Amino acid sequence: MNAAEKTRGLRGWLDRRYHLTPLFDFLRHKEVPLGTHWMGWYYFGGITMFFFIVQVITGVLLLMYYQPGEATAYESIRFLTTKVPFGWLIRSMHSWSAHLMIISLTLHMFSTMMLKAYRSPREVTWVSGYLLFLLTLGFGFSGYLLPWNKLAYFATTVGTNIVRSVPLLGSWLLEVLRGGQDVTINTLYRFFAAHVVILPLAFVGLIGLHLLLIQRQGMAPPIGEKIAPRGMKFFPSFALRDVLLWLACLTLLLTLTVFLPYGPGIPGMDWELGEKANPMAPAYPGIKPEWYFLWEYQLLKEFPPHLFGLEGPQVCLFLIAILFGIWAIIPWLDRRAYHNKPSPAFSDFGWAAILFLTYLTLTGWDIGARGASSELAAMHNVARVCAWWTLAAGAVVIVVRYWLYEDRWFFLAGAALLHVALHGLVGMSYLLAGAISVVLAGLVIATSRLVGSRSGSTGSN
Amino acid sequence: MRTTTIILAAFLVSFSAIAAEQNFAGASPKLAEMLAAKDKDGKPIITPEQQTYFNGLNDNLKELLNQAVQKETISRPEHLAVLLALGLRPQKMELVLQNNCILCHSDSANQSADTLFTVAPAATTPASHMNLKEVVEDVHFRRGVSCAGCHGGDPTADLGHDFVKEWPEKDRQKNRAWVVQFCARCHSDPAMMHEFNPSLPTDQLAKFKDSPHGRTLLEKHDDRAPSCVSCHGVHGIRPAKDPQSKVYAQRVPETCGACHADPKIMSGFTRADGSPLPTTQLAEYRTSVHGQALLVRGDLGAPACNTCHGNHAASPPGVAQVSRSCNLCHSANASLFDGSKHKHAFDQHNWPECGQCHGNHTIAKTDDSMIATGPGQLCGDCHRQYAKENPECIKTADYFHDTITKMDQARTGFISVSEKLAAKGLDVDPINNELTELGDASKKSRTYVHSFSRNTFQQVAAPGEQAVKRTDALVKKASEEFKYRQIGLAVSIGLIGLLMLAIYLKLRQLEK
Numbered sequence: 001m002n003a004a005e006k007t008r009g010l011r012g013w014l015d016r017r018y019h020l021t022p023l024f025d026f027l028r029h030k031e032v033p034l035g036t037h038w039m040g041w042y043y044f045g046g047i048t049m050f051f052f053i054v055q056v057i058t059g060v061l062l063l064m065y066y067q068p069g070e071a072t073a074y075e076s077i078r079f080l081t082t083k084v085p086f087g088w089l090i091r092s093m094h095s096w097s098a099h100l101m102i103i104s105l106t107l108h109m110f111s112t113m114m115l116k117a118y119r120s121p122r123e124v125t126w127v128s129g130y131l132l133f134l135l136t137l138g139f140g141f142s143g144y145l146l147p148w149n150k151l152a153y154f155a156t157t158v159g160t161n162i163v164r165s166v167p168l169l170g171s172w173l174l175e176v177l178r179g180g181q182d183v184t185i186n187t188l189y190r191f192f193a194a195h196v197v198i199l200p201l202a203f204v205g206l207i208g209l210h211l212l213l214i215q216r217q218g219m220a221p222p223i224g225e226k227i228a229p230r231g232m233k234f235f236p237s238f239a240l241r242d243v244l245l246w247l248a249c250l251t252l253l254l255t256l257t258v259f260l261p262y263g264p265g266i267p268g269m270d271w272e273l274g275e276k277a278n279p280m281a282p283a284y285p286g287i288k289p290e291w292y293f294l295w296e297y298q299l300l301k302e303f304p305p306h307l308f309g310l311e312g313p314q315v316c317l318f319l320i321a322i323l324f325g326i327w328a329i330i331p332w333l334d335r336r337a338y339h340n341k342p343s344p345a346f347s348d349f350g351w352a353a354i355l356f357l358t359y360l361t362l363t364g365w366d367i368g369a370r371g372a373s374s375e376l377a378a379m380h381n382v383a384r385v386c387a388w389w390t391l392a393a394g395a396v397v398i399v400v401r402y403w404l405y406e407d408r409w410f411f412l413a414g415a416a417l418l419h420v421a422l423h424g425l426v427g428m429s430y431l432l433a434g435a436i437s438v439v440l441a442g443l444v445i446a447t448s449r450l451v452g453s454r455s456g457s458t459g460s461n
Numbered sequence: 462m463r464t465t466t467i468i469l470a471a472f473l474v475s476f477s478a479i480a481a482e483q484n485f486a487g488a489s490p491k492l493a494e495m496l497a498a499k500d501k502d503g504k505p506i507i508t509p510e511q512q513t514y515f516n517g518l519n520d521n522l523k524e525l526l527n528q529a530v531q532k533e534t535i536s537r538p539e540h541l542a543v544l545l546a547l548g549l550r551p552q553k554m555e556l557v558l559q560n561n562c563i564l565c566h567s568d569s570a571n572q573s574a575d576t577l578f579t580v581a582p583a584a585t586t587p588a589s590h591m592n593l594k595e596v597v598e599d600v601h602f603r604r605g606v607s608c609a610g611c612h613g614g615d616p617t618a619d620l621g622h623d624f625v626k627e628w629p630e631k632d633r634q635k636n637r638a639w640v641v642q643f644c645a646r647c648h649s650d651p652a653m654m655h656e657f658n659p660s661l662p663t664d665q666l667a668k669f670k671d672s673p674h675g676r677t678l679l680e681k682h683d684d685r686a687p688s689c690v691s692c693h694g695v696h697g698i699r700p701a702k703d704p705q706s707k708v709y710a711q712r713v714p715e716t717c718g719a720c721h722a723d724p725k726i727m728s729g730f731t732r733a734d735g736s737p738l739p740t741t742q743l744a745e746y747r748t749s750v751h752g753q754a755l756l757v758r759g760d761l762g763a764p765a766c767n768t769c770h771g772n773h774a775a776s777p778p779g780v781a782q783v784s785r786s787c788n789l790c791h792s793a794n795a796s797l798f799d800g801s802k803h804k805h806a807f808d809q810h811n812w813p814e815c816g817q818c819h820g821n822h823t824i825a826k827t828d829d830s831m832i833a834t835g836p837g838q839l840c841g842d843c844h845r846q847y848a849k850e851n852p853e854c855i856k857t858a859d860y861f862h863d864t865i866t867k868m869d870q871a872r873t874g875f876i877s878v879s880e881k882l883a884a885k886g887l888d889v890d891p892i893n894n895e896l897t898e899l900g901d902a903s904k905k906s907r908t909y910v911h912s913f914s915r916n917t918f919q920q921v922a923a924p925g926e927q928a929v930k931r932t933d934a935l936v937k938k939a940s941e942e943f944k945y946r947q948i949g950l951a952v953s954i955g956l957i958g959l960l961m962l963a964i965y966l967k968l969r970q971l972e973k
Binding site: 081082083088092236237240241243244247248250251254255258259261262 | 884885886888890946947949950953954957958960961964965967968971972
């Protein structure tokens with residue numbers, strides 16, 4: 001492009017004022033690294049972004065009709081979905097897109113984890129993405145209550161109640177969260193404020209940082225390579241592929257919205273309005289949080305009332321906090337990836353996490369409870385059936401990793417499967433089974449390292 | 462030295478424990494001794510609960526107890542235990558402690574088995590009707606009546622059995638006619654009743670005398686006939702609103718059935734037409750829609766025997782009165798029937814109006830097949846036998862049956878469609894509103910069958926038929942709306958697909 005061309009047209013007009021040439025040059029030369037892995041994983045960030053944009057647009061449209069308040073919240077949503085033209089479409093798209101966003105975000109996070117894209121120098125990108133994930137869960141939790149229906153009311157009551165177990169600050173935090181002792185209309189007001197102002201502001205800021213870092217640093221090349229062996233032009237090749245996928249997602253979203261306007265009808269993924277919330281009504285049995293909180297809900301249930309002189313839920317929250325903490329600082333823990341070397345142990349850690357979450361989510365869903373004669377029998381059935389499913393999934397994962405990816409490090413995934421088997425099939429208590437699996441995995445890893453280092457030293461000699 | 466101290470301390474502790482146990486405030490030494498008395502096994506005769514009850518009594522009651530102990534109307538700890546075990550509220554306890562009849566008859570040491578007021582829960586002694594717990598709960602156990610009100614004597618006197626003169630000297634148990642006269646001394650005296658319960662009627666005896674029960678007892682002197690006590694009990698009479706009363710709505714069928722379901726008692730009794738009086742009423746009633754409502758569902762608004770037959774004037778309703786009994790609750794049906802052609806026809810045949818089709822004690826839940834005209838069905842069978850000349854009636858009955866059946870079938874169909882449409886996310890509120898209207902119309906139509914008039918029936922059936930049409934239109938509209946959504950989706954997918962194709966082609970072109 002010569003200087004004469006620059007002076008013509010809108011681009012020239014803009015360039016003269018804002019000096020955009022370096023930016024255009026940057027975009028023109030930008031490349032997406034290609035490697036040995038499936039490049040499909042690169043698209044999940046973009047897909048998550050697409051669903052977020054859908055959320056913003058449909059959210060703003062919902063806001064035009066939604067009126068928070070004791071006598072208006074439920075009624076306005078009812079009016080929107082029954083009387084306003086395409087109101088049903090907007091609400092259903094917002095709900096579906098929320099769930100799809102969490103699914104694609106989870107895939108994005110785990111693919112980043114497995115491909116070690118978090119490694120230096122992209123640690124801050126990982127942390128910002130991780131915070132975006134937490135904010136997304138916050139969006140889900142706060143948005144659930146807004147229709148002020150019976151289901152949302154009790155799910156929020158149960159959900160917020162968990163905060164009570166936080167040591168020392170528990171009851172204070174609960175009051176801050178609920179705007180009082182109980183879930184009332186005050187809770188709705190603050191959840192509304194969080195959902196439409198606080199969380200979006202934080203989210204937009206963080207997503208800006210996340211994207212800026214990705215643009216500055218480029219996408220991570222496959223591990224073990226200093227620079228990508230080959231690349232794909234971001235413009236137009238990757239960007240147009242992104243658009244294609246977004247359009248495919250829009251098609252999927254519209255189809256789901258028309259045929260399953262209230263969700264697939266599985267627990268925690270059902271947004272039929274039903275009855276209005278009535279704080280005076282007794283809670284009904286079988287209240288479950290949304291599917292992405294099921295694993296925490298189930299883990300809380302597996303803890304006894306008292307443990308190590310503390311309350312069971314407190315210990316559980318402590319454990320969850322540790323798990324979340326470890327997940328946040330993975331880039332600093334994974335020393336091999338830091339040195340740009342393959343780190344199979346952390347891939348295995350990722351798979352172990354997936355199996356751990358799968359088993360808890362399935363049991364939280366009461367898969368296999370049907371037809372049981374008593375509550376206890378149902379509990380055993382659920383544990384057994386879910387254990388078989390998780391073990392089957394684990395076996396597939398290990399076989400695929402062994403043959404296709406030539407992984408040879410399965411200690412943590414193995415421990416997760418042992419945990420599942422001891423609890424679900426042998427009938428051991430969840431915590432005891434977990435403790436045995438963790439200790440065994442620790443011993444095996446320590447022994448293998450010892451043997452490895454000895455044979456290494458022997459070899460060098 | 463240390464051992465001595467321990468023994469002394471143990472002694473002091475146990476002594477103080479005994480002293481604490483014997484600390485009955487307000488009790489005279491004699492009463493306190495009785496309260497702390499132990500049986501031969503060393504167990505306290507007055508239980509800790511009874512002691513706690515005593516400690517909770519007010520000063521006045523404690524003083525009355527002291528006096529009774531002083532006068533030896535209460536002379537043994539076992540007797541005291543019986544009285545405290547009643548756990549009566551203060552007002553009742555005061556009456557008991559001032560009533561020498563109760564005090565004397567509740568002491569097993571003074572009384573034989575047939576004069577003792579027992580406290581055993583299910584006593585089977587000859588005088589089991591004199592259960593102390595029942596006696597003190599009797600509605601008559603109040604100041605100015607209690608035992609002496611019926612039995613005479615002076616309850617404050619030390620001893621004496623000055624029986625009432627009205628009691629027959631001989632055959633008191635066998636010929637019970639005197640009982641009604643005896644109760645009526647008070648219950649037929651408005652001035653007397655005004656003192657105790659001004660709202661209670663005083664015409665029971667007058668009604669009873671005129672009833673088949675009364676005539677059998679008073680004129681025929683048949684001792685199988687009931688007197689007041691047969692239904693109300695003897696000692697332990699409670700107000701009719703008390704669920705423990707024998708004449709409480711839910712217990713009435715069982716009380717009447719005690720005689721009317723017993724073939725031995727009822728043998729020889731006949732109806733007005735001379736046929737033997739059946740004993741199947743109770744069993745029939747229990748299975749009927751009324752019996753199920755009252756006895757199973759606990760609906761106290763449902764009728765018991767006395768609702769149709771009366772209480773003290775209980776009698777079988779005559780043909781003319783059956784509908785009046787039903788009319789009490791089913792007024793809409795009855796007034797429609799009164800204005801119908803059937804009224805005249807039924808009168809001519811001397812048929813009981815409602816009972817002719819619905820039965821009496823067995824009344825079952827009505828069924829639409831009742832108004833069908835086929836063989837073995839009510840309308841059809843009756844009309845073929847008695848109204849052969851009138852095909853118009855059959856047509857009308859068919860019209861009733863068809864209209865109601867159609868409305869019901871339409872409603873059932875719409876409900877299932879509405880559920881399906883709701884699951885597809887469509888607004889079914891207008892459909893459900895129409896269904897409510899349709900339900901109302903179908904209920905009303907069933908009532909208006911009793912007019913046996915096509916025009917009158919049409920007045921309530923027409924809104925139902927219109928509701929069916931409107932619902933049908935709404936269902937069609939909702940189904941079309943869903944189709945419209947599907948078409949919209951298909952068009953959108955088509956456009957998006959074209960766009961995707963264009964992008965894909967462009968991408969290929971660029972990458973070549």
